[in-house]
Amino acid sequence: MRPITGAALAAALTAAVLPGIAATAHAATTHRVLFDSSKAETAGNADWIISTSQPDPLKQDSTPSSDKDWTGALSSWGIALQKTGQYTLDTLPAGNTITYGSTSNALDLSHFDEFVLPEPNIRLSSSEKTALLKFVQNGGGLFLISDHTGSDRNNDGWDSPAIINDIMTSNGVDNTDPFGFSVDLKNISTDHPVAISDSSNPVLNGSFGTVKHSLIANGTTFTLKPADNPAVKGLLYLSTSSPGNTNATFVTSTFGQGRVAIWNDSSPIDDGTGESGKTLYNGWTDSTANNAALALNATAWLAGSGTTTPPSGNCASPGQKLANPGFESGTTSWSGNATIGTAATPHTGTSAAAFDGQGVATTNTESQTVSIPAGCSASLSFWLHVSTAETTTSSKYDTFAVAVGSTTVATFSNLDAASGYQQHSVDLSAYAGQSVTIKFTGAEDYEKQTTFVLDDTALTAS
Numbered sequence: 001m002r003p004i005t006g007a008a009l010a011a012a013l014t015a016a017v018l019p020g021i022a023a024t025a026h027a028a029t030t031h032r033v034l035f036d037s038s039k040a041e042t043a044g045n046a047d048w049i050i051s052t053s054q055p056d057p058l059k060q061d062s063t064p065s066s067d068k069d070w071t072g073a074l075s076s077w078g079i080a081l082q083k084t085g086q087y088t089l090d091t092l093p094a095g096n097t098i099t100y101g102s103t104s105n106a107l108d109l110s111h112f113d114e115f116v117l118p119e120p121n122i123r124l125s126s127s128e129k130t131a132l133l134k135f136v137q138n139g140g141g142l143f144l145i146s147d148h149t150g151s152d153r154n155n156d157g158w159d160s161p162a163i164i165n166d167i168m169t170s171n172g173v174d175n176t177d178p179f180g181f182s183v184d185l186k187n188i189s190t191d192h193p194v195a196i197s198d199s200s201n202p203v204l205n206g207s208f209g210t211v212k213h214s215l216i217a218n219g220t221t222f223t224l225k226p227a228d229n230p231a232v233k234g235l236l237y238l239s240t241s242s243p244g245n246t247n248a249t250f251v252t253s254t255f256g257q258g259r260v261a262i263w264n265d266s267s268p269i270d271d272g273t274g275e276s277g278k279t280l281y282n283g284w285t286d287s288t289a290n291n292a293a294l295a296l297n298a299t300a301w302l303a304g305s306g307t308t309t310p311p312s313g314n315c316a317s318p319g320q321k322l323a324n325p326g327f328e329s330g331t332t333s334w335s336g337n338a339t340i341g342t343a344a345t346p347h348t349g350t351s352a353a354a355f356d357g358q359g360v361a362t363t364n365t366e367s368q369t370v371s372i373p374a375g376c377s378a379s380l381s382f383w384l385h386v387s388t389a390e391t392t393t394s395s396k397y398d399t400f401a402v403a404v405g406s407t408t409v410a411t412f413s414n415l416d417a418a419s420g421y422q423q424h425s426v427d428l429s430a431y432a433g434q435s436v437t438i439k440f441t442g443a444e445d446y447e448k449q450t451t452f453v454l455d456d457t458a459l460t461a462s
Helices: 007-011 075-084 126-137 160-169 291-305
Strands: 031-036 085-094 114-118 142-147 181-183 186-190 216-219 223-224 233-237 248-255 258-261 338-343 353-354 362-373 376-388 399-402 407-413 423-429 434-443 450-461
Touching: 007 423, 007 450, 031 186, 031 291, 075 085, 075 291, 114 291, 114 434, 126 142, 126 248, 126 258, 126 423, 160 181, 181 248, 181 362, 223 233, 248 291, 258 291, 353 362, 353 434, 376 399, 376 407, 399 450
Parallel strands: 031 085, 031 114, 114 142, 142 258
Antiparallel strands: 181 223, 186 216, 233 248, 248 258, 338 353, 353 450, 362 434, 376 423, 376 450, 399 407, 399 434
């Protein structure tokens, strides 16, 4: 976000909170939302907090009626939710760690339905990224807010586009773009993005209002990657663009049992009020956009995806659940058409499953149905060797996908070629108590071979 001080623009802004918010009808469920303040969200002119009273904003004012009752540029957002009577709000203060499944942390993500990460300026640790992915995978809602490239407010070398992209590619759960989008390294000075036409979409047409436009006051865009996650969907695009896989400014997706939304700029959620000395910009009630409705509808959609309680830890039947995991007994327990045997060098033992490698359009699969016991954590791991004759360093021509049922949980390509086997793992705890089909699919195009060799698979319950 860039501070805007021009008189002409300021005249277009109003100081009121979204009108009629108290009368908004919602289901009786109380939704639990945690706002982050642990990643330098107040560095520089930023003030992305709902209140200086943390973790509980009600201790600043238990019956807020205007944005001045709580201190923070996100106070209007928080107060609008508070006034419905259907949300409990907390903040993860600076100095705290994002966790999931920690019994000693009262602000653990397992206690919440939604986590809002508004323009983070500190890179998440490895454990925090894993916690975030497991939270979503097990049914949580994640609201990410980015900003333009070069918005490093605390001068630590990381801005929000780099931090969010890092979450997608280095999280320990699924490092292959699990949500199906990436943040573009752009700085767009001004625009009024346009919503797609979709009257049934709950984010664009929810109980908080209809969304036609948002705004940008120095922000970026997103690139959609439906091949990585077919659930990804662009809801708003630059005013000069048509809906597609580029120039999106608000995107939603799903992962496992949870939901994700990402916005391209912090200006729309800024209500212009905050701590003394901050130069802020009121985008929340900008008369040329529907920013408040978009933020609140998205919050409702994300928080409504369900409760997120980690597995109980009472696993009645721990251990390996895949049969013939190293293909040592040939095709036993597996269904498909990959080449199983000694044709390719195995990781261990004498047998492995080789996919593709023909240099012509080829699709090979292997699958196995297993039951994951209730009350267990579960992890799918496997060793994969990718070798290719492709010379490109940027294009994915040949792919290898891992799916659980109809959900793709990991993808690889000719770009992942390496001299030997690499081990990969995917958390499947969200599927505890279910019978699922694990499927590996190699797909090769019409020239230049890529061979994917799979060995030593494991689905371990604990």
